[in-house]
Amino acid sequence: MERLREKSRVEGRSLNDAAVAALASGLGAARDDGWRSLGFLVSVPPERAYDPAEFAKLRAATGACLSGFMEALDWVRGEP
Amino acid sequence: MSVTVVDSSAILRLCFAEGDLSLAEQAMQGVAAVSELAAVELPSAIHARCHRGELTEVQAARLVALAQSFLGTTARIAVSRTVLREAASVAQQQIVCARDAIHLGTAVVTARQQRRRGATTRFCTADGRQLAVARALFGDDRVGFVPPYR
Numbered sequence A: 001m002e003r004l005r006e007k008s009r010v011e012g013r014s015l016n017d018a019a020v021a022a023l024a025s026g027l028g029a030a031r032d033d034g035w036r037s038l039g040f041l042v043s044v045p046p047e048r049a050y051d052p053a054e055f056a057k058l059r060a061a062t063g064a065c066l067s068g069f070m071e072a073l074d075w076v077r078g079e080p
Numbered sequence B: 001m002s003v004t005v006v007d008s009s010a011i012l013r014l015c016f017a018e019g020d021l022s023l024a025e026q027a028m029q030g031v032a033a034v035s036e037l038a039a040v041e042l043p044s045a046i047h048a049r050c051h052r053g054e055l056t057e058v059q060a061a062r063l064v065a066l067a068q069s070f071l072g073t074t075a076r077i078a079v080s081r082t083v084l085r086e087a088a089s090v091a092q093q094q095i096v097c098a099r100d101a102i103h104l105g106t107a108v109v110t111a112r113q114q115r116r117r118g119a120t121t122r123f124c125t126a127d128g129r130q131l132a133v134a135r136a137l138f139g140d141d142r143v144g145f146v147p148p149y150r
Helices: A002-011 A015-026 A035-041 A052-062 A069-076 B008-015 B022-029 B038-051 B057-071 B081-093 B098-116 B128-138
Strands: A042-044 B003-006 B031-035 B075-077 B121-125 B143-145
Touching: A002 A015, A035 A042, A035 B031, A035 B075, A035 B098, A052 B057, A069 B008, A069 B038, B003 B022, B003 B098, B008 B022, B008 B031, B008 B038, B008 B057, B008 B121, B022 B121, B022 B143, B031 B098, B038 B057, B075 B098, B081 B098, B081 B128, B098 B121, B098 B128, B121 B128, B128 B143
Parallel strands: B003 B031, B003 B121, B031 B075, B121 B143
Antiparallel strands: A042 B075
8 A cells, every 4th residue: 555655646636547457467468558549549459568579579570661651641541 | 557559550460560660669669559449440451452362361360460469558538429520620631531531630639638637639640741741740759750771
């Protein structure tokens, strides 16, 4: 409880918020790096922390040419 | 801790490692927030290339999974009535397409909410046209641009 109070004080969030973050962390949710400060704006919370090395492996595993997607996005957005 | 609202263009660059990623990587190390709209834009951009015969269906499926996995590391912001209202307000102030306005409206709403908590918000994009509007709205120091080449 004292650790929760300390965490709440240091992070400038309510005791309830700190407790929810600790529970979520214990249940294997993403490391809480402050996204909870976005509160009601968030429709889908992050499921895990960003790991550049993990994504480098995933990119390599796609076996696809990974260039030219900006043009595809421009097309999606209806831009010439 | 500051929040960075990341446009789909920057997510796409980061996802597929196109261009100089240092700024986008930096944004992802902090609190990265993305409009829910990205969940449609990213797969659409990938499937478009598949429909044009530039990717196989298997490759497209793998890339969509990669993009979704990437989005899974961000906080998705709802396209709420407040965001839509703000997007319309952005479009009233600047020449901007509707999708860009939604991403920028998302950033405006986020910045307002974070300001109440005494925190700052940044915006990160790889879209040159959106960049000018974002700088006009937030100021040069609050907007990061992901350039196309290393």
